Amino acid sequence: MLFFESVQIALKAIVSNKLRSFLTMLGIIIGVAAVISMVSIGMGVRSNVQSSIASLGSNMLIVTPGASNTKGVRGAAGSRKTLKYEDAQAIKKHIKNIDYVSPTVSASYQIVNGHQNWNSSVMGVTPEYMGIQSLEVSAGSFITQENVDKRARVAVIGTTVATNLFGQENPIGKSIRVNNQPFRVVGLLKSKGQSSMGQDQDDTVIVPITTAMNRLMALTYVRTINVQVSSPDKMDQVEDEIEQLLRTRHKLNGKDDDFTVRNLTSLMETMTQTTTMITLLLGSIAGISLLVGGIGIMNIMMVSVTERTREIGIRKALGATFSNIMLQFLIESITVGVVGGVIGIFVGVAGAKAIAYFGNFTTVVTALPIIVSFAFSVGIGLFFGIYPARKAAKLDPIEALRYE
């Protein structure tokens, strides 16, 4: 009934004790701000990890050869020579729900243009590689199927390679030598910058896979086959189908697989789980300071009740009921929580921006920690206000009036 009046009484009490009210709020402000900025750091780490995995392509399955095993001596993973270009073609032909299949090979070579030379990694790919890696060409064109079929000596180069070999010159149509074989530059890749692992993604030369396998590297096998599945819920099914197809093609008959199919989505899930844990950890440590702030509220409210014993006595003598007094003090402590929470949100968001700006961290401010920490600070105001408010409301009016 007296809700609005109680809010006014509470606000008056808070305003009339400005410094004390502010110091009480400070605990909440620091707590809320800490939660928001800490969680924003955690979320920043998470978005970094996610984008670095996403840059590998979404809905990706990566097929790699298994470890070799020569008379019991096991080689490195991917050292087997059993994964063929034809395997990739078979996957494309026999398995449904696939957008792209892209086998790749790679090796490092000295790239030469006239007097300039540069060492870079050469990738042999099919045209699908462009779609899977979301590559774009800024000039010229990408490798075509025709190039692949004809084992053409054409190359698409990254900007780092272009700058080192051609300077400001336009490389399109020019000839470069890779491992002493002439290649015509048909395309220039749009710059992608550094990967999240610190790799220069522009330091690359892309050639048709057939050219790379037969003319450059003399390989009979491929390094990886990247498969992009059409939808996330088909991932597991396609993974199983690829495994079965390859087992049949490699005539394994129950022997150990000589290849591995990795699911990037499940890798992403694991990484997301890890970063969520980090975020929770940071958030809960900050949450402790919020709790301490709440205890600060309780402490001050206890002092306030004692100080105002006489006021409470007068109000009760004039007809204030238990709930009138309870409400008055509860609203006071909740108001401290609410105001502290709101200020804390601003400080927290500003803090997250400052950390991003000065600390070179990625911070991501999301609504959830703001809502949760605000609700928490109101809840703390309520919870830690109950005991002092009850103490006030239960005061005996005669005792309270006698209090000096």
Added chain:
Amino acid sequence: MAEKDKDREVTIELRGIKKIYKMGDQEVAALAGIDLDIHKGEFAALMGPSGSGKSTLMNILGCLDRPTTGSYKLDGSEVSHLTDDELAYTRNRKIGFVFQNFNLLSKLSAVDNVALPLLYAGVGRSERTQRAMHFIEAVGLGPRADHMPSELSGGQRQRVAIARALANDPKIIMADEPTGNLDTKSTHEIMEIFEDLHAQGRTIILVTHEPEIAACASRQLLVRDGIITRDEGRGVVMDIV
């Protein structure tokens, strides 16, 4: 005596009121059995030395406290076993209380202090201020309605307190040594207000230990060792002990 009072309604009826405090193993009876009838429109003064139990009696009469045993009927209904909130309601609506040390809230203006009982009666803001102003003018403090208690003299503060006691227009006004902290001039002013209120037909019960103050009342009750030992001013002087 009973014959004589038949025409006047009894507003307060105490029967065998005892208040016993426990101090360790000892029991101390602050009130040892009080029987008392107060009639509508009566002006009664409670007198007695300190420690006599008159303040305890006043607290029970004012519904600030409950008797240990005994019956207290206020306007015919039993109030000795009401809950805290029911007592708060009774204090708010039926009784106006005036204290020796005024008991004004220092952070509220005079008019807001007067409006407090109306706040707890659930009266809306504008009506509250209007009614509070009416009573503050009635005690002659209209021009000072917005002053803080610290800006008022003792006599003025007590007038604010009386206006506050009147805010819910209760039929009974209780005052615990209302002039105890006041000079002679203020005392006269305050007593005039009480006499006016009495003339308006309100029941007034006043605790004092000054005989001149008690003389203003139409009935004088003497409390000693927790019982009423003398009851005079109603035509008969009764020495009970």
